[in-house]
Amino acid sequence: MPISFEIPERIQQNLQMTEALATGIMRPEARALDENEHQRPETFIKMTWPVNREQQKRALDRLAKGAAGEAPRREGPGIRMLDMIYTFEMLSWGDVGQMLCMPTALLAGAAIEAVGTPEQQERFLRRYAEGDAPVWGAMAMTEPGAGSDTSAIQTTAVLDEATNEWVLNGEKIFCTNGKLALDESNGLVVVWATVDRSAGRAGMKPFVVEAGTPGVTVEKVEIKHGIRASDTASIVFRDARIPYDNILGSPEVRQRDTTEGFKGAMATFDASRPLIAASAIGVGRAALEFVKEKLAAEGITIPYGEPVHARTAVQRDVLEMEAQLKAAWLLTLRAASLVDHGQTNNLEASMAKTKAGKVVTWVTQKAVEILGPLGYSREWLVEKWMRDAKINDIYEGTGQINTLIVARRILGYSSRELR
Template sequence: MYLDIPRKFSPIIHQARQVAREVFRPISRKYDRAEHSYPRELDMFATIMDGMNAGSGEATAGAGKLAQSGPNGGTGNRNGTNMNTVLGLTELCWGDVGLALSIPRQGLGNAAIAAVANDEQLARFGDTWAAMAITEPGAGSDSAAIRTTATIDGDHYVINGEKIYVTAGDRANAVVVWASLDPSQGRAAIKSFVVEKGTPGMTVERLEKKLGIRASDTATLRFDNCRIPRENLLGNPDIEAEKGFAGAMQTFDNTRPVVAAMAVGVGRAALERTRELLAGTGLDLDYRLQGWTQNAAVRELQRLEAELDAAWLLTLRAAWMADNGQPNSREASMAKAKAGRVGNDITLRCVELCSHLGFAESELLEKWARDSKILDIFEGTQQIQLLIIARRLLGKSSRELK
């Protein structure tokens, strides 16, 4: 792994930072206050991104498939869609996390489609804005406890159940729904299905009022005898007990580094602004001084910067492994666990370090502190990530280590 960012990614990093500074930051507070209002300013940006993606063959806020071969397979060192996604989204979330989650056609459901869809499905749903529906009232962090069902009926599947906390669930053009083909067969029967907006039987029950990321809509969806074509099942339709839950969970190996990158972006924003505010008070922020001779606030700032760097390197590693065909389940969880916790710790500590400025709406620091909390929760909570890491390190199954 090379620690220098490849030069080919310089344009996407530069463009994403420009969007974050000139589009996201100016309207950040507006849509924080106007929860559930759709950010129309993003429509033009989404069109620009479509053009960029078409030209590069890569996505910016989705995630690509795990590459099928890596350095040992004769392709050399590769930095592709997953690295591109991580780098671009880090910059966008330096601007605003909620707005980054609201970009049309760049939803978490798009990452799921990119990860497991076949060529026909990629062609059919490639331009569709897709949300992802996993969590249920009785199934939060334990995705294997899903009770939504998909029953085969001729050329269709009939979906019944309820999903909560669906990011972009109201705005998206489709939802990737996780459901069980046969609850009696446990995890192996859980598959993902694309349900397009307007399909009879799918309804938006309500929109949630939230602590943070208020620019992004979060919906509760109900499926009541919702019929979809058999071709809308993503991946293999067979229930393979020997593979268990691995097929469905592969999506997370791609999306968890993406969420880690989001946490790094908002954490970096808070640190940079805090550094500016502390420098304005006359504190010496130079790294040449020993920690024990520095002001306590400066020493704490530098500790937080070191923590963010550690999270960033873990995130890059997980994305690089995905691009090079290396199984990255453990590393994806390590990146998500570290970055999710660190991003939230940094934003809260920066609020404290900046005193009254950290709590006032005159600065975005208090908003970043609220926004960052979700990044330690969705795509698998901190506790679930640590459990997954422990299983991988010890070679234990989910049945053996709960």
């Protein structure tokens, strides 16, 4: 396949529907949901659940077929990454807060698809493929004392051999959709816990914790700068017991050939980072388009072919915003495309995420600046986009952590050599 930027027909068609949802449902609700934090985007959830449900159903069937036919184990995400980044971009253009409330297994699903056994995939993911009530999934990694340094997590999983159950203790924070998954639906959370604190990363394992598990409580939801419609939960585990088979991957520690599970689940970041980058760019595009629209109403257009000396400072800013967004988008496209071609994209995913997070933070701040007193007003959505955009420079690895990953990769250094 030669170098090409042709958007496939199926994506173009999907985008029309997604845009209709973004324009017709998300935008009109965006302000109210921002002002009334923690209120659920009911309409958006109702509209997207059946679509996601059918998608998950197809993906599950495909995974089952792959397992039965002894097809290669690593199937990758059921739906093509390229399709997902276009959808994420467009939904985030509508409203990123609502987009994050999309009822789906999302990161939990990605981990289960990546390293779960066929039995686990069926047991855990079927709920996302049936029923009228929406179901959410979440990933719980971060702890009060373990942010970028994930190896410092303190949540423990101890095997009770008498009952053959794992007993979880600890606290997870900043868990997107944690409350929706555990309290408001029959969902589940993939929880990272250590089976051996002295073993560092090798001791870290992902466990599936289902809604209704005794000892698991959502203690609070955060009050945030932006993405206020999104559910950001703190979850506490007090002697929470889960079946032995809820561990994803091997329970063995320290054996070189059994780090597969850890690596596999960490690889979900390689998939999630392009998605977050795409989501960021959706917010940035919303702001850029809005600025251009308002400028055009004042008779100010963006002259691409004109020489630099003929540009005003504002025109120069807008051109720079466009160029930066395009740069971030193309890096994101590449990172996603690599996943679909079964190639590694660890470097490219971090490049895209770093760039997108930084760019949209700047683009949306610039948008508020350019639109003056009206840009700063809560009458319009630009100030909200600026607040929403900032999260992209933070979650799924801060810009700095992703820069560190890029640096290690281009320099050929391990995490010990470049700290």
